[in-house]
Amino acid sequence: GENVEQHPSTLSVQEGDSAVIKCTYSDSASNYFPWYKQELGKGPQLIIDIRSNVGEKKDQRIAVTLNKTAKHFSLHITETQPEDSAVYFCAARNILTGGGNKLTFGTGTQLKVEL
């Protein structure tokens, strides 16, 4: 089955700096890669996603890059703000044999933006 590895597990940056979180996946058939932000006591919130036919996608201060050959993708947050502090999860979508699909998540990155 799919295995998604995520690094680093914790990341501390100064306000205004950039943050980068990296993930690798094992199943070359995976073709959809979302990123989620989870705040304490809440469910994961979709912040950006990318499909395998695209190499990069941006949304304001957030960008995601995908390298299909190397099977890795990264989340870039620029001009970090204290409200960016949360746990971030990457995920890869796998097609199930029964015709459905599922997301396989990484283990998460605790991002702390310090003033």
Place this chain on the structure above:
Amino acid sequence: GAGVSQSPRYKVAKRGQDVALRCDPISGHVSLFWYQQALGQGPEFLTYFQNEAQLDKSGLPSDRFFAERPEGSVSTLKIQRTQQEDSAVYLCASSPRRTGETQYFGPGTRLLVL
């Protein structure tokens, strides 16, 4: 508009007790997923519905876990004879796409089995 809602938000059960967790997906969303999230870990897939059909239940840990979505909207995850290892946050997600892209998560139900 309203997002995915789950109830109860917290549940304390004695070992051996049966529990039922409810998910109200976003109206009109065809796909519904259940995930289990252990403390400090990412969500792990349990089961998937497309409308009322349960297309995959390969992630359910044992036959004590059962999920249903009889009318293609609200879903219930039932755990029979709860064990301590069942303690986790149970997350529900829905998607407007049959492909499962763009999944929106509810706040989760935190289950503690004593």
